[in-house]
Amino acid sequence: MKYVEEFRDAELAKGLSAAISAEADPDRIYRFMEFCGGHTHALARYGVEDLLPKNVHMIHGPGCPVCVLPVGRVDEAVALATQHDVILCTYADLMRVPGTKYESLIKARSKGADVRMVYSTIDALNIAKDNPDREVVFFAIGFETTTPPTAVAIKQAQKLGLKNFSVYCNHVLTPAAMRAILGTHTPQGAPPNEQNNVILDGFVGPAHVSAVIGTQPYEEFTRDYKKPVVIAGFEPLDVMQSILQLIRQTNDGRADVENEYARAVTPQGNIKAQKLVDEVFKVRDEFSWRGLGSVPLSALKIRAEFSEFDAELRFRVDVPNPKENKLCECGPILRGEKNPVDCSLFGTPCTPDNPMGACMVSSEGACAAHWTYGRFRTELELEDSA
């Protein structure tokens, strides 16, 4: 596969691994957060950790839109499917996310709700076209990569004059989340305080979010928080190269935005997509995130001009008070403060088979990634230390 396999080459990986080991200062620890769930997945799936020196720690960030979706929003989606006779269209990752009392869309479907898995908003629009007598709701989630397709779908629905199509909008914004992680009230360079802010040396920036928003939005972090950001492509060599660049910046005391994914990311990003999103959505004052709590200006809602396509205005639902399992550590894990194995539920009983929280459902959640790809390492370490 062109432009894919070359970026997974084992020989180049060896070279980059050697370069990273050579430049990492053995007398310090480096803590870099890979914001994006896709990078978490790539690191785990290729075993990149084995190619990094022990003093380079990758902290998994909250860039998994399934993982950060609050329980209350899942409950509302389940309620839409069960309390109204809608066809609820959803991306596959959302099917098994547990809401309050572990109700999920896949459980609702087994009880008779019409929940359908789609690969694209185009499928949802087609379902609406093919079923003019049924209401069709598209459960929209995602960071800035996934938002433009939803914008296209809403405009398309308007163009076609569809009267039975709406969107339950949960799109969220990356820079706001990064700000929340770094602590909006932490002055630049200050040490972590009681608010549990994480010591981070830098960020591996998202690949495809950046293809849409460009590199400019990250300059606030280098400028105000003095943390380097290296935007990385999706393949394991991209991530390794970005880690190398972050180590260099950290050693040099620099904090710049660097673009490793120049083959797909430009400084301004995809203007056409940005304009479309701006036309259809506006920023919510605040939005509740699993793990980060209430974050201002961090999510999108549908503009008034398109209100007929807003499921939140079209349907009223009855939902319980949202409740998460008290022992679930998804919050601290999403903030990078704890590791999956620090959660008492990890493995018993929380597993991808029986998820207690969202970090275990999405294959890019830190817990699922560790369970599925990496837990043998922890077991081996336990054995070695015994």
Add this chain to the structure above:
Amino acid sequence: MNAPQKPPQKPHGNKPGSRPLDLKNGRVDMSHGAGGRAMAQLIEDLFVGEFDNELLNREHDAAMFTLPPGRVVMSTDSFVISPLFFPGGNIGSLAVHGTVNDISMAGAKPYYLTAGFIIEEGFPLADLSQIVKSMAAAAKEAGVSIVTGDTKVVERGHGDGIFINTAGVGVVRDGVDVCGDLAQPGDKILVNGTLGDHGVAVMSKRENLSFTTAIESDSQDLGDLVSDMLDAVPDIHVLRDPTRGGLAATLNEIAHQSGVGIELNEDAIPVRPEVKSACELLGLDPLYVANEGKLIAICPADKADALLAAMQAHPKGQHAAIVGEVLQDARCFVRMKTGLGGTRMVDWLAGEQLPRIC
């Protein structure tokens, strides 16, 4: 003692006063399952007509036979695949291959199959005829006879077109002992060819995926390949076909049954480029995609090269490869050295593999 020979029955269509089955435009209706003349006609003209063997032609409820001496092996499988017709096969050929392969995976030669059908009212006879023809051809190629069966018809809306169950019997040759719990640390793990073909072929026919590919299902009978393999290496420890859940699920099962660990070598696992790219597009991992004409063989390390050679010499094992080895591991983890040089687990999957979007 042999029963007296009876002449084979003539199809009902030749009896005065009855119309032949309309295989072109006709549909299955409730009378075909009711036990009366319509059902008898369906069975005779279609099933018996196509499967055509001495035992079945007698049309007793039960088929009576003797097997060659040896340990008898029995297996059953039900087939509920959707869509029914896919590149490289259909539910019928699959139903035969699936069960004969299960018998072969026990190190046995399959002899006889049963075939049970649950058909939804309204199912086109043309489709049923094609399915039955495929079963007959698959059985013939595998050297087995379908000797008894059953037909039920359920009301429209209560069945997904057609479901098929097949059961089979076979005999294990002397000196062969294959079982999921016999893998030993040090053993090598082999596969007979490319992985993921069947799953991708079936998915390419699913409406909402909109991708086209030339990939065909690998559904095929593995009996003669297994026979060659056992000739070359009689002390193969484990044979299993990686169907639902793919290589990953099957290896995890074996690891747990045998109480061992497994380490795979990603670079050695054969996957067609189109299967790789279809999986990339859908966010799937080929290790977890179903196969229907592939097997896993686990054998002592010193026999691995001989086994590989025997497999590669057979048309159904051309792309055979040694893909990993069995380790001592009380936790029964299945690990893999990735193409990049790192290591990851190949975990037992939770339910249906859900493709990623984000």
Add this chain to the structure above:
Amino acid sequence: MCHAIPAKVVALRDDSMADVELEGVIKEVSLDLVDGVELGDYVILHVGYALAKLDPEEAQKTLKLFAEMGAAVNDGAAA
């Protein structure tokens, strides 16, 4: 961060749709989010949409960079 993959545009269709190809697998996608896509271009695909055009020159530069990083270590070791 969202699962996306580069694929080659092999046919342009009506309504801003296009066929892309990845190792013999052909998929229909929307070009509604990118302008100026031509036959033979590589695009980054996400949930059925092209999000960006891939720049082949930059891709080669990046691969070269990887090789240089590795080589620099070897040279350092040899020195």
